[in-house]
Amino acid sequence: MKGFKEFLLRGNVVELAVAVVIGAAFTNIVNAFVKGVINPIIGVFGSKDLASYSSCLKGPCEVSATGEVTRGILILWGSVLSAALQFLITAAVVYFVLIVPMNRMAARRQSPAEAAAEAEAKEVELLTEIRDALVAQR
Numbered sequence: 001m002k003g004f005k006e007f008l009l010r011g012n013v014v015e016l017a018v019a020v021v022i023g024a025a026f027t028n029i030v031n032a033f034v035k036g037v038i039n040p041i042i043g044v045f046g047s048k049d050l051a052s053y054s055s056c057l058k059g060p061c062e063v064s065a066t067g068e069v070t071r072g073i074l075i076l077w078g079s080v081l082s083a084a085l086q087f088l089i090t091a092a093v094v095y096f097v098l099i100v101p102m103n104r105m106a107a108r109r110q111s112p113a114e115a116a117a118e119a120e121a122k123e124v125e126l127l128t129e130i131r132d133a134l135v136a137q138r
Helices: 002-009 011-043 077-109 112-137
Strands: 055-063 069-075
Touching (some): 011 077
Antiparallel strands (some): 055 069
């Protein structure tokens, strides 16, 4: 029981739970943005509903009143495009709103000793490259 309690109180589990809840709520925002903004912009060039874009791959396609394809092979590429747009928008927002600021914050929190060790490692790497280049010239 003690190990389970430590596992639950470890920061990663709590952070993961928060990420799932925030992600679910954020998905609704992105879906509304795509439906309310992106689809009407695309609607200037055609239909406002991206899911209505499709192509018939084989033969004349017939769709019943229930939406079931009765003849032919119907490719619904509009819904794939809509999902891809939603994914790209979500990924961009997560990157620019969460990842970039966290990376900046982590860089500021880097201790002077860590910064010096990192600079020394880069210096050693650069000197090694210079030595190898000089040896190669001979």
